Amino acid sequence: MEKIPNQKAWLLVLPVFALVAFSAVIPLMTVVNYSVQDTFGNNKFFWNGAGWYHELLDPSTELGGRFFASLWRNLAFSALVLTIEIPLGVVIALAMPREGLGVAFSLVVLALPLLIPWNVVGTIWQIFGRSDIGLLGWALNRLGFDYNYVANPIDAWLTIIVMDVWHWSSLVALLCYAGLKSIPEAYYQAASIDGASRWAVFTAIQLPKMRHVLVIAVLLRFMDSFMIYTEPFVVTGGGPGNSTTFLSIELVKLALGQFDLGKAAAMSIVYMLIIIIVCWVFFTVMTNAGRDREPTGSEP
Amino acid sequence: MARIDLVDLAHSYNGATADPSTFALKPTSMTWRQGGAYALLGPSGCGKTTLLNIISGIVRPSRGKVLFDDRDVMGLTTQQRNIAQVFQFPVIYDTMTVGENLAFPLKNRGMPRAEVEARVREIAELLDLGPHLARRASRLTADAKQKISLGRGLVRADVAAVLFDEPLTVIDPGLKWELRSKLKVLHRALDLTMIYVTHDQTEALTFADTVVVMHEGNVVQTGTPEELFTRPDHTFVGYFIGSPGMNVLPAEVSDREARVAGHTLGLARSYGAPPAGARIEIGIRPEFVHVSAPAPGLLTARLERIDDLGRSRYARVRVGDLKMAARVPNGMTVGEGEAGLVFDPAHIHVYADSRRCEGKA
Numbered sequence: 001m002e003k004i005p006n007q008k009a010w011l012l013v014l015p016v017f018a019l020v021a022f023s024a025v026i027p028l029m030t031v032v033n034y035s036v037q038d039t040f041g042n043n044k045f046f047w048n049g050a051g052w053y054h055e056l057l058d059p060s061t062e063l064g065g066r067f068f069a070s071l072w073r074n075l076a077f078s079a080l081v082l083t084i085e086i087p088l089g090v091v092i093a094l095a096m097p098r099e100g101l102g103v104a105f106s107l108v109v110l111a112l113p114l115l116i117p118w119n120v121v122g123t124i125w126q127i128f129g130r131s132d133i134g135l136l137g138w139a140l141n142r143l144g145f146d147y148n149y150v151a152n153p154i155d156a157w158l159t160i161i162v163m164d165v166w167h168w169s170s171l172v173a174l175l176c177y178a179g180l181k182s183i184p185e186a187y188y189q190a191a192s193i194d195g196a197s198r199w200a201v202f203t204a205i206q207l208p209k210m211r212h213v214l215v216i217a218v219l220l221r222f223m224d225s226f227m228i229y230t231e232p233f234v235v236t237g238g239g240p241g242n243s244t245t246f247l248s249i250e251l252v253k254l255a256l257g258q259f260d261l262g263k264a265a266a267m268s269i270v271y272m273l274i275i276i277i278v279c280w281v282f283f284t285v286m287t288n289a290g291r292d293r294e295p296t297g298s299e300p
Numbered sequence: 301m302a303r304i305d306l307v308d309l310a311h312s313y314n315g316a317t318a319d320p321s322t323f324a325l326k327p328t329s330m331t332w333r334q335g336g337a338y339a340l341l342g343p344s345g346c347g348k349t350t351l352l353n354i355i356s357g358i359v360r361p362s363r364g365k366v367l368f369d370d371r372d373v374m375g376l377t378t379q380q381r382n383i384a385q386v387f388q389f390p391v392i393y394d395t396m397t398v399g400e401n402l403a404f405p406l407k408n409r410g411m412p413r414a415e416v417e418a419r420v421r422e423i424a425e426l427l428d429l430g431p432h433l434a435r436r437a438s439r440l441t442a443d444a445k446q447k448i449s450l451g452r453g454l455v456r457a458d459v460a461a462v463l464f465d466e467p468l469t470v471i472d473p474g475l476k477w478e479l480r481s482k483l484k485v486l487h488r489a490l491d492l493t494m495i496y497v498t499h500d501q502t503e504a505l506t507f508a509d510t511v512v513v514m515h516e517g518n519v520v521q522t523g524t525p526e527e528l529f530t531r532p533d534h535t536f537v538g539y540f541i542g543s544p545g546m547n548v549l550p551a552e553v554s555d556r557e558a559r560v561a562g563h564t565l566g567l568a569r570s571y572g573a574p575p576a577g578a579r580i581e582i583g584i585r586p587e588f589v590h591v592s593a594p595a596p597g598l599l600t601a602r603l604e605r606i607d608d609l610g611r612s613r614y615a616r617v618r619v620g621d622l623k624m625a626a627r628v629p630n631g632m633t634v635g636e637g638e639a640g641l642v643f644d645p646a647h648i649h650v651y652a653d654s655r656r657c658e659g660k661a
Contacts (some may be wrong), residue, residue: 184389186387186388186389186391187391189358189378189385189387190391190449190452192358192377192379193383193384194404195409196404196408197408200404203395204393204395204404209394
């Protein structure tokens with residue numbers, strides 16, 4: 001069949017091009033542009049090449065030191081919340097009722113934390129944890145624990161981790177629940193006929209069938225926790241000291257606090273690359289994990 | 301291994317208080333003997349899967365009991381009943397190899413490793429899965445996956461019965477035949493009671509010694525394929541088994557005569573005066589009616605079309621408003637127009653309200 005050349009088709013994709021340009025390409029290129037220049041205000045810019053990047057990636061400089069310190073904090077935070085939220089979400093999903101009124105009830109209850117705006121979540125826990133008037137902080141102190149998230153870095157970390165678990169475990173649970181619901185009843189019937197124990201049903205059926213949603217859950221929770229800003233900012237403001245200053249908080253300090261646009265832009269780019277690379281590696285590993293090396297086809 | 305008795309079993313998915321005419325399974329009592337190869341045959345929605353799931357314990361019946369060797373098993377789980385069941389669509393454990401899949405039911409019951417391996421190897425050989433034991437099961441075709449499901453059903457030697465719920469639905473037609481013969485061989489080799497649910501009469505008739513035909517929640521006939529063919533107890537059996545199905549014609553019957561569309565047919569047996577008020581029909585398989593040239597004394601019919609089934613030809617004919625099928629004798633050329641129908645009186649059955657009447661010789 002002969003193709004009919006029709007250049008008018010380009011007009012039809014023009015709106016998409018325009019939209020993507022304004023929503024992604026132009027803002028991103030602005031940041032790239034800033035990251036290779038220096039400015040002293042007055043809208044005057046000077047070429048700085050890869051200078052900011054060199055400084056950023058060298059831990060001995062002031063900028064590099066701050067960057068790596070908050071990067072490790074961020075990685076530790078993400079690792080901690082993932083190791084808590086993923087198993088917890090799976091357990092909640094397994095415990096949820098499969099039919100009846102309980103389904104609607106538990107779905108609504110689980111969805112509630114997800115519906116609360118992030119800064120409200122931060123405010124709730126900021127007040128909840130205060131040792132003078134907060135229910136949690138006051139009660140802990142009355143019980144004899146010396147708990148004060150404003151002064152003690154460990155208490156601050158505990159508070160934001162518990163807050164994140166409270167806020168986001170539901171998401172993992174809901175995703176896993178959807179995965180569980182998609183398992184045909186015949187699998188459970190077959191397993192019961194095969195005499196499988198509860199644990200065997202979990203490892204042989206439920207976990208493998210939940211693998212795809214778990215990959216999504218881990219990716220979403222990693223990206224979200226790695227980019228966390230609002231809640232710790234509202235609760236601790238990055239303190240005490242710099243103990244809860246994550247990359248995003250550092251970035252805002254640099255860009256808006258110190259107006260170091262070049263440094264902040266370089267940090268943004270590196271920050272974004274880290275997230276993309278980690279997600280890509282994780283996704284590739286997880287989607288290949290279930291495959292044999294042998295080729296498909298040639299069946300018995 | 302066990303004899304299975306169903307005692308006054310009935311089930312409704314809307315609870316025991318539902319209208320009895322809506323029951324998925326109407327009150328049924330029957331016995332499945334140890335070592336039998338049974339087929340449960342009927343159209344979709346006739347209650348055959350319900351019956352199967354009641355035997356295996358997946359569904360709790362609204363009424364009645366199931367006995368395994370005279371022991372009431374109603375309180376037992378599927379696992380305790382020691383039943384194997386193969387479902388319509390392949391159920392395999394994705395993360396396991398073919399061998400691990402087959403070994404799963406045995407390992408769960410704590411069988412020693414050496415015995416598990418021997419048994420898995422034996423079943424895998426029977427199903428031609430031997431060379432694939434080490435492969436990951438999730439990568440196989442639907443055919444091979446269903447073989448694994450079959451294998452898991454057959455791997456335990458001590459089961460009370462193996463239940464198959466339309467297990468060959470996803471299998472290629474060519475392979476279907478092969479697997480069905482294989483199941484028959486396995487049945488002889490393993491001495492297991494097998495119950496095979498299907499809506500395909502060929503599958504049922506080739507697999508089973510005893511075919512149980514179900515219709516709208518009732519078991520309408522239990523018998524050998526031969527019995528179902530020559531003496532259908534219910535017009536539904538006549539219509540459902542055989543291709544083309546039995547001709548069922550409204551008739552007036554008295555003693556040894558039947559009047560159909562104004563024509564009198566002689567009967568081989570005497571039926572006296574049939575029950576008053578009942579719907580009386582006669583049934584005759586197309587194999588036992590043949591077409592000939594119109595002649596006095598023969599029922600005259602209008603030829604509509606000829607179906608050539610290869611080995612035999614059947615004429616679709618019309619007598620007034622009645623449609624029938626009749627065999628066309630070999631070598632006969634038939635054209636358009638009218639034909640006479642010759643009935644074999646020995647194969648005419650009389651039905652009152654769809655149930656066969658037993659005549660007197």
